[in-house]
Amino acid sequence: MRHDRRRLASGERVGAAARRLRAQPGWDPRPRPDPVDPALTQQLGALRTADAYDQSKQCAACAAARAGGDTDALCADHLAQALGVKPS
Numbered sequence: 001m002r003h004d005r006r007r008l009a010s011g012e013r014v015g016a017a018a019r020r021l022r023a024q025p026g027w028d029p030r031p032r033p034d035p036v037d038p039a040l041t042q043q044l045g046a047l048r049t050a051d052a053y054d055q056s057k058q059c060a061a062c063a064a065a066r067a068g069g070d071t072d073a074l075c076a077d078h079l080a081q082a083l084g085v086k087p088s
Contacts, residue, residue, distance in 0.1 A: 045084065052082035 021027060052074065056062035061075030080086060 048084055049082045052078045055081075 022029075056074050056078045059075055059078060062073065062078055065073035065075055074082060
């Protein structure tokens with residue numbers, strides 16, 4: 001019995017907190033569509049990759065990575081640039 005009261009009290013606190021959150025201006029839990037156009041994202045990715053490969057032509061680390069026979073190999077920095085992530 002005592003356990004049920006605590007559970008009910010906890011549920012009431014959660015409900016009250018949810019009501020306070022919903023009452024905040026601008027708060028909307030509904031998912032929104034991505035504002036970025038997928039075609040634009042694809043074009044930017046292609047430009048980023050082309051730029052990374054252009055820069056890799058003068059990069060000694062990329063040349064060393066290509067020495068293994070993979071003509072598309074990139075160093076870690078240029079690979080990160082091509083993928084759009086920060087190098088580690």
